[in-house]
Amino acid sequence: xxxxxxxxxxxxxxxxIKLTDEGSIDSMGVSLIINPYDEFAVEEALKxxxxxxxxxxxxxxxxxxxxxxxxxxxxxxxxxxxxxxxGTDEVDEYAAATVLAKALSGLEYDIILGxxxxxxxxxxxxxxxxxxxLGIPVVNTITKLEVADGKATATREIEGGxxxxxxxxxxxxxxxxxxxxxxxxxxKGIMKAKKKPMDKTTATELGLDSLSAKVQALSFSLPxxxxxxxxxxxxxxxxxKELAKLLHxxxxxx
Amino acid sequence: MAKGIWVYxxxxxxxxxxxxxxxxxxxxxxxxELGEEVCAVLLGKGVAELAxxxxxxxxxxxxxxxxxxxxxxxxxxxxxxxxxIVKENEPYAFLYGYTILGRxxxxxxxQKVETGLMSDCVKMELEDGQLVFTxxxxxxxxxxxxxxxxxxxxxxxxxxxSYIAEENKKAGEVIKVxxxxxxxxxxxxxxxxxxxxxxxxxxxxxxxxxxRGMKGPENYKILEEVxxxxxxxxxxxxxxxxxxxxxxxxxxxxxxxxxxxxxxIACGISGAIQHLAGMGSSKCIVAINKDPEAxxxxxxxxxxxxxxxxxxxxxxxxxxxxxx
Ligand SMILES: Cc1cc2nc3c(=O)[nH]c(=O)nc-3n(C[C@H](O)[C@H](O)[C@H](O)COP(=O)(O)OP(=O)(O)OC[C@H]3O[C@@H](n4cnc5c(N)ncnc54)[C@H](O)[C@@H]3O)c2cc1C
Numbered sequence: 001x002x003x004x005x006x007x008x009x010x011x012x013x014x015x016x017i018k019l020t021d022e023g024s025i026d027s028m029g030v031s032l033i034i035n036p037y038d039e040f041a042v043e044e045a046l047k048x049x050x051x052x053x054x055x056x057x058x059x060x061x062x063x064x065x066x067x068x069x070x071x072x073x074x075x076x077x078x079x080x081x082x083x084x085x086x087g088t089d090e091v092d093e094y095a096a097a098t099v100l101a102k103a104l105s106g107l108e109y110d111i112i113l114g115x116x117x118x119x120x121x122x123x124x125x126x127x128x129x130x131x132x133x134l135g136i137p138v139v140n141t142i143t144k145l146e147v148a149d150g151k152a153t154a155t156r157e158i159e160g161g162x163x164x165x166x167x168x169x170x171x172x173x174x175x176x177x178x179x180x181x182x183x184x185x186x187x188k189g190i191m192k193a194k195k196k197p198m199d200k201t202t203a204t205e206l207g208l209d210s211l212s213a214k215v216q217a218l219s220f221s222l223p224x225x226x227x228x229x230x231x232x233x234x235x236x237x238x239x240x241k242e243l244a245k246l247l248h249x250x251x252x253x254x
Numbered sequence: 255m256a257k258g259i260w261v262y263x264x265x266x267x268x269x270x271x272x273x274x275x276x277x278x279x280x281x282x283x284x285x286x287e288l289g290e291e292v293c294a295v296l297l298g299k300g301v302a303e304l305a306x307x308x309x310x311x312x313x314x315x316x317x318x319x320x321x322x323x324x325x326x327x328x329x330x331x332x333x334x335x336x337x338x339i340v341k342e343n344e345p346y347a348f349l350y351g352y353t354i355l356g357r358x359x360x361x362x363x364x365q366k367v368e369t370g371l372m373s374d375c376v377k378m379e380l381e382d383g384q385l386v387f388t389x390x391x392x393x394x395x396x397x398x399x400x401x402x403x404x405x406x407x408x409x410x411x412x413x414x415x416s417y418i419a420e421e422n423k424k425a426g427e428v429i430k431v432x433x434x435x436x437x438x439x440x441x442x443x444x445x446x447x448x449x450x451x452x453x454x455x456x457x458x459x460x461x462x463x464x465x466r467g468m469k470g471p472e473n474y475k476i477l478e479e480v481x482x483x484x485x486x487x488x489x490x491x492x493x494x495x496x497x498x499x500x501x502x503x504x505x506x507x508x509x510x511x512x513x514x515x516x517x518x519i520a521c522g523i524s525g526a527i528q529h530l531a532g533m534g535s536s537k538c539i540v541a542i543n544k545d546p547e548a549x550x551x552x553x554x555x556x557x558x559x560x561x562x563x564x565x566x567x568x569x570x571x572x573x574x575x576x577x578x
Contacts, residue, residue, distance in 0.1 A: 013508050013528045017395040025396060036509050093361075094370055117357075119508055121391050123373040128329075128361030137439035138329055140358045143502070153443070157503065158327075159266060159354050159454055161447040165440045177509050178502035214370030218386065218399045226534065229555035231546075236564035243540065243556055243565075244572030251538050251555070253460070253517045254484060254576055 001054030037115025282312030309426015467522015525550030
C-alpha cells in the first residue's frame with residue numbers, strides 16, 4: 001500500500017499576526033507547525049501502513065523552512081519526504097494543487113491523505129482540486145477510515161450527522177478532527193528521521209514552466225481589536241437578572 | 255462575454271439552507287449594481303417546489319436539475335452537473351455558501367472549470383468594476399481582500415451569517431436542466447442524522463457554549479435548557495471535547511467550527527486564542543467565568559464574574575420571562 005500525505009506548514013495557532021511595512025503578512029519570528037489537520041492525515045497514513053504494510057511519503061509545496069514540517073512527519077514514522085519549491089510567492093489554491101498533482105503523478109499511490117483545510121488560509125480546496133487533476137475521487141472531512149480490498153470505506157461529517165461512503169482506490173481523503181490522535185515523534189524516531197530521504201525539487205524541474213495563480217490578493221488588514229465591555233457586578237442571581245435585562249433592552253438581541 | 259451572478263442553492267430534505275438565501279441576497283445586491291441578472295441553481299429530487307422561494311429572495315431565473323441520483327449529495331454527481339451548467343452559461347460569478355457541502359462542491363467545480371475560488375468570504379464588493387472579496391485568514395487574525403482577475407466565473411463561498419437574507423421578489427423563472435450526472439464514484443452506504451431541534455452551529459443566531467468549567471457531560475443540560483428558551487445552538491471548547499464530554503462536531507475554534515452568531519454566550523471558557531479564533535466575529539459576546547482574569551473578558555461585551563452553576567439557571571428563568 002503506497003500512501004501519500006499532502007502536508008502544509010502553517011503558523012503556530014498561538015501566532016500573533018502583524019503586517020509588514022509593505023502591508024503583507026509578517027512571518028518574522030513566527031513559529032511554524034504542521035497544519036494540525038495534516039497531522040491527523042499523517043497519523044492515519046501510519047496506522048494504515050502498520051495494518052496493511054507499505055510506504056508513507058509526505059509531500060509539501062513550500063520554501064526551505066517546510067523541511068522542518070516534513071522532518072517531523074518522518075520522525076513520526078513516515079518513510080520519505082518530498083519538498084517542492086513552487087518558485088513563486090503567488091501560490092493560490094489552484095497553483096498549489098497544480099504543483100501537488102504534478103509531483104504526485106510521478107509517485108505510486110493507492111491513497112492520498114491530507115487535512116480538510118489549512119488553518120492559515122482556511123480555504124479547504126487544494127485536496128479536492130488535486131483529486132480532480134489526478135482523475136480520482138475525493139472524500140472530505142473524514143472521521144473514520146477503513147481500507148480493504150482496493151476500497152476505502154470512510155465516515156464523513158455532514159450537516160447534522162454523518163455518512164458512510166465507499167470509494168475505489170486510488171482516492172483522496174481529507175482528515176477532520178476526531179479521526180485519530182496524532183502520535184508524538186519518539187527520540188528514536190527523531191534520530192531515524194535524519195537519515196530518511198528528503199527529495200527536494202522545484203515546480204520548474206517538474207515541468208511546470210509558467211505557474212500562474214488564478215486568485216490575486218489585493219491587500220491585507222488586521223481586524224479592529226475587540227474592546228472589553230461591561231462586567232456586571234453583584235451576586236450571581238442579581239447579575240444573571242441584569243444580564244437578561246441588558247440583552248433584552250440594551251443589546252436588543254432577545 | 256461572461257454574465258450574470260449565479261448562486262448554488264443548498265437544500266436538505268427539501269428545505270433551503272438559510273445561508274443560500276443570504277448568498278442570494280448578497281448576489282442580488284451586486285447584480286443590481288452591475289446591471290446583471292441573478293440565477294439560482296437548484297439540484298435534487300422533488301425540489302421543484304422550492305423554486306418560488308428563490309424568486310422571492312432575488313433570483314431572476316432558477317436552473318432546476320432533478321434526478322433520482324441527485325436525491326442525496328455526492329461530490330461527483332453534483333459537481334458534474336454544475337460544471338456543465340457553468341460551461342454552458344458562462345456566468346461572471348458563481349457563489350456558494352461556505353458549508354460542509356458547499357466547500358466540498360466548490361473546490362471540485364472550480365477545478366473542473368479551472369478557475370479561482372475564494373473560500374469563506376465575509377464581504378463582497380465592487381471595486382473598479384470588478385468583484386472583490388474579503389475573507390478572514392489565520393483564523394480571523396487578519397483579512398485579505400482578493401479577486402480573480404482573469405478566469406471566469408469568479409468563484410467564491412460566503413460564510414454563513416455574513417449577510418442577512420432579505421426578500422426582493424423577482425420573476426424566478428424556472429429553467430429545467432437535463433442533468434448529466436456522470437460517473438458517481440462516492441457510493442453512499444449509510445446516512446446517520448442526529449435528530450436535533452436546534453439550529454446548526456455555523457448557522458445559529460445564538461450560541462451558548464460550555465468549556466472545561468462545565469465539569470462534566472451531565473451539566474450540559476443546563477446549557478441546553480437556555481438554548482431551548484432562545485432557539486440557540488450549543489457549542490463547546492476543545493477542552494470539553496477532548497475530555498469526551500461532547501462530540502467533536504460541537505467544538506468551536508481554530509480546529510473546530512467557525513461561527514458568527516449575533517450572540518455568543520461562553521460559560522466556563524477561558525478564552526484561549528484558538529477558541530477566540532472560532533467565535534471572535536460574534537456580534538455580541540457574553541462571558542460567564544469565575545476567574546476575573548480570564549482572557550474571555552477581554553473580548554466580552556457583557557461579563558459576569560461568578561460560578562456558572564449559579565448564574566446560568568437564573569439566566570434561563572429570566573430569559574424565559576422575557577421571551578414568554
Ligand atoms: C493546535 C491547537 C488547536 C486548538 N484548537 C482549539 C479549538 O478549535 N477550540 C478551542 O476551544 N480550543 C482549541 N485549542 C485549545 C485551547 O488552547 C485551550 O486549551 C482550550 O480552548 C481551553 O478550553 P477551556 O476554555 O474550556 O478550558 P480552560 O482553559 O481550562 O478554562 C476553563 C475556564 O472555566 C472557568 N471555570 C471553571 N469552573 C467554573 C465555574 N463553576 N463557573 C464559571 N467558570 C468556571 C475557569 O475559570 C477557566 O477560565 C487548541 C489548541 C491547540 C494547541
